[in-house]
Amino acid sequence: MPKTIFVRHGRLHYFIREVLKRLRLPAPHASRVGDALVSADLAGVEGEGSSRLPLFASRIGSGLINPAADIRMLFQEQGTAVIDGDNGMGHVVGARAMEIAIEMAKKLGIAAVAARNSNDFGMAGYYARLALAEQMIGIAVSNAAPAMVPTYGTRATLGSNPVAIAIPSAEDDAPFVLDMATTATSRAELEDALRRKARLPVGLALDSSGEPTKSPKTALEAMMLLPLGSKAETGSYKGYGLALAVDALAGVLSGGSFGRELAGAEGKRQDVAGIGHFFVVIRLRAFSPWVKFRNRFKEMLHQVTTAPAAGAPRIYYPGEAEFAIEQERRATGIPLDKGVASELEGLARRLDMRDAWEHLAEGKK
Amino acid sequence: MPKTIFVRHGRLHYFIREVLKRLRLPAPHASRVGDALVSADLAGVEGEGSSRLPLFASRIGSGLINPAADIRMLFQEQGTAVIDGDNGMGHVVGARAMEIAIEMAKKLGIAAVAARNSNDFGMAGYYARLALAEQMIGIAVSNAAPAMVPTYGTRATLGSNPVAIAIPSAEDDAPFVLDMATTATSRAELEDALRRKARLPVGLALDSSGEPTKSPKTALEAMMLLPLGSKAETGSYKGYGLALAVDALAGVLSGGSFGRELAGAEGKRQDVAGIGHFFVVIRLRAFSPWVKFRNRFKEMLHQVTTAPAAGAPRIYYPGEAEFAIEQERRATGIPLDKGVASELEGLARRLDMRDAWEHLAEGKK
16 A cells, blocks of 8 residues: 555545535535645645544534534624634634635725634634735734743643734745744644654753653653744743734634633543634735735845855745645645545545545545 | 943933934924833833934934934825835834824724834834723834844845734733844844843854854844744744744835845944834724723733743743833833943033933932
8 A cells, every 4th residue: 555645636625525514514614624624735734734634523523613603793893803603613713704804904904803712723824815815915823722831831831823924926926925833843743743753853842741852752742842932042932922912812802712721622631622813904905006015025025035045945935835835736636644544534434425535535646 | 430320211211302302303203212212221121222322313413314204194094004204213103103003993993004214113012012001902013124044044134023012911910012023132132142241042143154153242243143943943934934024014015125125223334224114003892891801811821920930930921021120110210331321421412412411310329
């Protein structure tokens, strides 16, 4: 059996959608989750892609995620809104919130939406990117289950609380998409290191006794990640401070859970996640004609990426590498490693959906 | 002669205001700069405080900063505005932009203002904090002269582009004020290390040949700072990416200068700075009743700061340490080190304002 199979992204989307419909998600919601997971797989962020489907399915099955969520508007002012995700899939709640923010920003130039009672929404950059088609800047942040040890702390009290910023670029360029955990590394990166049997550099993670570890396995078990900046003397208060600010917006301001109240998707606590998100959308043309912005942003990215480099062929901007991977995978397929393929096949079997799996697997290249 | 003199903050404000009025700033502008510089001195951020006055005076004297700036509104939509700083003092331009954003956010719940043709505005947290009195969240970012070497780069192509986020806290608590360069360290921190004759940890700065340096003097001469995250393997693309995003907003979107076009205040290039800023203000009560937010945010900060600590008496949140220093300095005075005091005295002498200096120095404790 080959280690990795390659599947067509369209068929992967279909598979995810059918599985989620079987789990009682309405078709548009199932399709939205499929879009978010396939986008992650296309971008090379496998840890937030279809590999997560079995976990989500299990949480829906055990009643920890509501497949029939009724996402409701709680408060709305001209430029702001708060929505309640009704414990639905984070991908659906996040996308809905962004859509609302985009509509408001069309009129006002800027808008913000907070969402509570949601779940892990995967790749934050997916939501930020939804603004690009409208020539808007998208910002998406989310809290998450405790995984970050604050500067001078010895216990995980905050999440790896991601921050994503997407900025439209010229038509032929990769969009600028910064998508970063506020921890120095992330669960998805640790899982990737584990698959590659790589050792970790110092400055990313601690073991359960609070000592630095180079083992991805130990790091994943302990989930005590260091803030971006790693140590106090190299600025870790900044990563820690950003994580706090994100939780203040996504957790406290949204009216949802925050800090150690959050259960997350894979912690030992079997509980509703209680995750919150916060989104800001900025309409470019409220500030600058589009062509002027596009040309100037292109010039800026050109300045930076053509400056002298060492240790890499050249300097890249955020989103470039993912865009290149996406182009390739759209053409040649998405690689599913053996473990993920086997889990997806098992999931299909349990749901009595062998046909859907066969359809996906036969489409492999 | 003592190494350090202590001066009353009110007298320091008066001194700065009188000096700037002599340099042809209108009184309200001179007062605003005094407020910004004294705030930095009170917070213990001396590198952005009155120590900068001689440099600003020199740049005004040589025509590189316009003392009689006519700050103008260029475009305005309901929730957004772009202002032209007319090459005025950054502190004046920044505060004006925040005031406009606060007024708009009162109606809409959120607003953003971009400012171009400005100058170094000092401590970014000062502007973010202006929102607190209105129970709003303030966000302030600025670009700056090249000082950051991007991940895999060998030349400074971006500024240390600061990000500040201020969030109102309960009445008796320190406000949450995260104020961070997107570089691992900053000019002000290097100057502080130089004064303390401290060595730098690895991961902050390079020398002019691109090698890591532990000397603050060498680092200040080269001004080749590493992004937050220090190295590629510990996430420096995040600090670099944040700096790019800041420049996209403060430089490109504002219609001002960006990247290597920026001259800054102390570079070798004697040129107009061309700095831009970007501000976002979020009205808390558009999302949550104030009392509910206050209580929940207090609970969150309590959770984090009372968790087990090692290497420090306890965990602090951003702004706490600065707030404690401010309380002390309001009571006992602001320390001016010998070098700074002597420069301020010299400045007063050159401007034929010995009286103003005597008034400041005699108020020392």
